[in-house]
Amino acid sequence: MLRGKSLLLAGMALLLGAAAAVAQDKPIKLGAVLATQGGPAFLGDPEAKVLRLYVEKINGAGGVLGRKIDLVLYETNGAAADAANFAKRLIAQDNVDFIIGGSTTGETMAMAPEVERAGVPFVSLGGASVIVEPVKKWIFKVPQTDRTAVEKVYIDIKQRAMSKIGLIAGSGGFDKSCTDNARALAKTHNLTIAADETHGAADSDMTPQLTKIKNANVDAVLYCGFGAASVVVTKNFAQLGLKSAFYHNHGSASAQWIKGSGKAAEGVRLPAEPVLVAKLLPDRDKQKAPGIAFAEAYKAKYNEDPSTFAGYAYDALLLMQDAIKRAGTTDKAKVRDALESTKNLVGVTGIFTMSAKDHNGVDAKSFRMVEVKNGTWRLLY
Numbered sequence: 001m002l003r004g005k006s007l008l009l010a011g012m013a014l015l016l017g018a019a020a021a022v023a024q025d026k027p028i029k030l031g032a033v034l035a036t037q038g039g040p041a042f043l044g045d046p047e048a049k050v051l052r053l054y055v056e057k058i059n060g061a062g063g064v065l066g067r068k069i070d071l072v073l074y075e076t077n078g079a080a081a082d083a084a085n086f087a088k089r090l091i092a093q094d095n096v097d098f099i100i101g102g103s104t105t106g107e108t109m110a111m112a113p114e115v116e117r118a119g120v121p122f123v124s125l126g127g128a129s130v131i132v133e134p135v136k137k138w139i140f141k142v143p144q145t146d147r148t149a150v151e152k153v154y155i156d157i158k159q160r161a162m163s164k165i166g167l168i169a170g171s172g173g174f175d176k177s178c179t180d181n182a183r184a185l186a187k188t189h190n191l192t193i194a195a196d197e198t199h200g201a202a203d204s205d206m207t208p209q210l211t212k213i214k215n216a217n218v219d220a221v222l223y224c225g226f227g228a229a230s231v232v233v234t235k236n237f238a239q240l241g242l243k244s245a246f247y248h249n250h251g252s253a254s255a256q257w258i259k260g261s262g263k264a265a266e267g268v269r270l271p272a273e274p275v276l277v278a279k280l281l282p283d284r285d286k287q288k289a290p291g292i293a294f295a296e297a298y299k300a301k302y303n304e305d306p307s308t309f310a311g312y313a314y315d316a317l318l319l320m321q322d323a324i325k326r327a328g329t330t331d332k333a334k335v336r337d338a339l340e341s342t343k344n345l346v347g348v349t350g351i352f353t354m355s356a357k358d359h360n361g362v363d364a365k366s367f368r369m370v371e372v373k374n375g376t377w378r379l380l381y
Helices: 002-025 041-060 080-092 105-118 146-159 173-188 207-215 228-239 255-265 274-280 288-302 308-327 332-340
Strands: 028-034 069-075 098-101 122-124 139-141 164-169 192-198 220-224 245-248 269-272 368-373 376-379
Touching: 028 041, 028 080, 028 308, 041 069, 041 288, 041 308, 069 080, 080 098, 080 105, 098 105, 098 308, 105 122, 105 139, 105 173, 122 308, 146 173, 146 220, 146 245, 146 269, 164 173, 164 207, 173 192, 173 220, 192 207, 207 228, 220 228, 228 245, 228 255, 269 274, 274 288, 274 308, 274 368, 274 376, 288 308, 308 332
Parallel strands: 028 069, 028 098, 098 122, 122 139, 164 192, 164 220, 220 245, 245 269
Antiparallel strands: 269 368, 368 376
16 A cells, blocks of 8 residues: 555656656747837837847757747737737737837836736836836836936036926827926926927927927927937927027937938937947946947847847846846746846846836936937937
């Protein structure tokens, strides 16, 4: 009887061992929802390229915890409803271990209820502060928030002894959040908002709004928005001959925006991620070496310089990879806890330190203030 029981226990142990081995051999499933089509493609296209490139690199080096990564990518045109449906599919059908994406704030917020309900670690690539403020248990983000960007701009404006500002923004989720923060932070920095204008999503001429700002005789103008509209507002600003200092948020931090704006971009300042000017950083900067390495790898693969949006995807994958390694498992709750305990992780966007109260982990110090000079980026500080 005892011998039979021993054999039964031994058999169970073998089965459990075999099951563990099978689990260990299973790929880690990374789900992604990125806006690679239509207007937001300048965001999602480089993000998708980065995930494909670095999943291939990670797998070639043996994977994570000895397991390969299986990328399940759904591509959108930025529509929030599509992003929500793809999030449901990633969770219910694809059984992913974690999710990266939401190229835009709108997509991210549409996906948020699904990942929160299912309890899946999610790293967003959207920009607005509403993504992580208030903190949501399962949601983290890479880009500095729009509030952080406004803070950096206002610090620069004050350093230039300016006080009277004008705002112009789009009507999207990120744009509205940026504008709300710009209004709130103006009081903190003793700045006066003398003009506050909004343009529609499809507007191809913003001279009426900019004319009102020009007539207000402001010292500086801040644009809250991104994409094609950022090119239109830049060209219209130059056409009207505004003499005010012109600032954009970090949504314009790409070579594509400079190329589209042409000479009109000259002199525009904005807060940018270190990867955009990695080679210009001082040698003591911890982000110089990883930024250069990332930029060179990306250019070698795609024959183009990476945008800051490409850097967001790199850091999202870096955060997940680091969390899984520290957790020693892909158990969702343990990976979530590991993400929240991230400390001094050097990425190309910033140096991340998360906490239960901060699911972004970077502040205004992670930005570098840049200016367009002779058709390229000039590092100011």
